Amino acid sequence: MGTQERLDPQAGVGTRVREPWVTVVWNDPVNLMSYVTRVFQEYFGLARHEAEARMREVHEKGRSVLSSGSREQMEIHVQAMHGYGLWATLERSDG
Template sequence: MTLSSPELDERTDLRARYDVPWTTVVWDDPVNLMSYVTYVFQSYFGFSHDRADHLMRQVHVDGRAIVASGAREAMERHVEAMHGFGLQATVERAPGADA
């Protein structure tokens, strides 16, 4: 039995939607110092001090910041790492991604 092109394309589209549009979100908490959050962003993600400070301030002011995006498995690893540093983090679909 041979698969037609439309069926193959549909399966590829579903796989692409599952793999790509995910983010790591870090949430504000009353425990960690702002300098520590900046340090974590620099040491784990390799962000410059300015970028890490900007994201930390976004966490502090907005209550959350998207710190990474990509495949779901990679975002889950980032969340685990953030938990290891004592930060609250979750995996979410990227803004505008189809559910």
């Protein structure tokens, strides 16, 4: 995950903080599982077995987190998924 420097006003020193943003791809009734797998391989550079595992997670659990990092990076990934016709959102991560 990315980090950024932030001033802690109480301590008066810069601290490194995780940027807790993720790209979530959601299940939809339109796209074929083989297409979703191919998108994950092409866009995120996942190996076939990993792309298939993420696709199954989307299909069976309704969603899968595909990437994490800065808000700006995740916005780019979400827009890319929309370009492929997939339903994706940006969320803050819990961890």
